[in-house]
Structure formats: C-alpha cells, structure tokens
Amino acid sequence: MELTKESLQNLRQEYRSAVLSEQDIDQNPVVQFKIWFQQALDAQLYEPNVMTLATATANGIPSARIVLLKGFDEQGFVFYTNYESHKGRELQENPRAALVFFWAELERQVRIEGEVSKVAPELSTEYFHSRPHGSQIGAMVSPQSQVIKSRDELENHIVILKEKYADQVVPRPDHWGGYVVKPTSMEFWQGRPSRLHDRIRYKFVDGSWIIDRLAP
Structure with missing residues (x-):
C-alpha cells in the first residue's frame, strides 16, 4: 500500500472479539489486570509485559517510552531502569507516571495512572542478579540517556x-x-464495533475503588 493522506486516514480495524461489562469484571482492578494478563499469556502474545511509560518534568513537559513490566501486586506495577536516565530524572522531579498496555490481538488496552516510588534496594539487587550476565554488565556500562x-x-x-x-x-x-507505580486510576478498554468501545474505569477514592463506565 502506498502511503498517502487518504490511505492513512482510511486505516481502520473493526473490533469484534469480546465485550466488557460491569457484571463480568472483578471489583479489584489488580485482580482484573491479572485475569487479562493471564489471558494474554494464554494467547501467546509476543511480550505481553511490554508497556508504555509516560513521565513528565516538574513543569509538566511529558515524555514516553517502552519498558517491561517485571512484577505487580496490590502495591503496584514494577519496572527497572537506570535512576539517572531521562525517565529517572523526571521521576525524581515529578513522582507520578502513566502506563499503557496494548494487546492488539485481543483488542484490549489497559491504562494505569499512579504515584511512583523506588522499590526496596534488596528487591532491586535480587532482580539484578536474576538477569543474564550480559545485561548486568550492560547496566554497569551504559550512562543511559547521556550523549556518548x-x-x-x-x-x-x-x-x-x-x-x-x-x-x-x-x-x-x-x-x-526498580520503581513501583501505585495505581490511583486504572482503565480497561475493550474494542467494539463502530468505535463504540467498552471502557471501565476504577478510581481509588477514600480508601476504596469506585467503578465507572466511560463513554468511548
């Protein structure tokens, strides 16, 4: 296909694989994420733990990149990186972030917003030593995000x-x-026909999760 303005505008996919209803979801968004993540694993998707991480400076200038989810539980969603990298510096200034998972084959997306903190040093050390030897050396060598x-x-x-x-x-x-993103909001998106997608949002308010349906 030749790329033209019209061909780009006409790129579209009709989503029909599933529905998402309030009656079928778990009341806990982390449990619901676990259900969807397991289904992504069962579908043998390529790297289902790939996620977009969006951060911002103290002045609100955003940036985003792909990182890998390395763990999650009720405390939050964990990834590892260089603390002195571009994202690390932004998280030092503004410890809030957003995550996005997109599982195209399942026509699903999950958006997570929350507060960020470093994981305990012993957890970082444990994970670091579980990595391949070459990756450990690479972490030592690379002054991530700096000009070389x-x-x-x-x-x-x-x-x-x-x-x-x-x-x-x-x-x-x-x-x-490591960093852990403790969610304050989680949204589950299921593609539906005619762009009338299902969007269910969990919002943490006064110690409990409030569930709403959002317009597509």
Missing part, C-alpha cells in the same frame, strides 16, 4: 568489565534499580 562519543566506547568498556567479572558476581550499580 560512539558505540565503540560502550563496547570497549563492556570487554573490560566482562574480563573483570568473568568469575565474579557483578555488583548492582547504585544508579540502577
């Missing part, structure tokens, strides 16, 4: 550290670890 002279600079440093830690435990860098 060339890729050769990174790769030369990797060679040095691989030799240094060939028979040793790689220490977790102080600048690397």
Whole structure:
C-alpha cells in the first residue's frame, strides 16, 4: 500500500472479539489486570509485559517510552531502569507516571495512572542478579540517556568489565534499580464495533475503588 493522506486516514480495524461489562469484571482492578494478563499469556502474545511509560518534568513537559513490566501486586506495577536516565530524572522531579498496555490481538488496552516510588534496594539487587550476565554488565556500562562519543566506547568498556567479572558476581550499580507505580486510576478498554468501545474505569477514592463506565 502506498502511503498517502487518504490511505492513512482510511486505516481502520473493526473490533469484534469480546465485550466488557460491569457484571463480568472483578471489583479489584489488580485482580482484573491479572485475569487479562493471564489471558494474554494464554494467547501467546509476543511480550505481553511490554508497556508504555509516560513521565513528565516538574513543569509538566511529558515524555514516553517502552519498558517491561517485571512484577505487580496490590502495591503496584514494577519496572527497572537506570535512576539517572531521562525517565529517572523526571521521576525524581515529578513522582507520578502513566502506563499503557496494548494487546492488539485481543483488542484490549489497559491504562494505569499512579504515584511512583523506588522499590526496596534488596528487591532491586535480587532482580539484578536474576538477569543474564550480559545485561548486568550492560547496566554497569551504559550512562543511559547521556550523549556518548560512539558505540565503540560502550563496547570497549563492556570487554573490560566482562574480563573483570568473568568469575565474579557483578555488583548492582547504585544508579540502577526498580520503581513501583501505585495505581490511583486504572482503565480497561475493550474494542467494539463502530468505535463504540467498552471502557471501565476504577478510581481509588477514600480508601476504596469506585467503578465507572466511560463513554468511548
């Protein structure tokens, strides 16, 4: 297909795979997320833990990128990164974030908004040492989001550290670890025909979750 203004405007998909009703959902959004996530796993989707992470500066200038969900429970949704990265600096200024999961094959989307804090250091260390050796070295080497002279600079440093830690435990860098997004709002979106999609939102108010249906 040749890309034209008309071809772009006419790109559309009719969603028909499922419905989402208030009667069928769990009263706890984390439990509902677990149900949907398990269904994404059962459908063998490619990396269902891929999520968009949106952050903002203290002045409200937003940025977004793809990261991987590495755990979730009633306390929140966990991902790991360089604390000195672009997103890390923004979270230091403004500890709030939004997450988006999009599972196209299931015609589903989940949006999460909440407050962000660092996970306990021992949890970061435990996860760090569960990663492949190369990923551990990479976390030590990369000054994430900073300007570097060339890729050769990174790769030369990797060679040095691989030799240094060939028979040793790689220490977790102080600048690397986990964040947890504690949700204050979660929205479950199910594609429906004619763009009349189902949208169910959970909002945390005065210690409990309030459930509403939103217009598509």
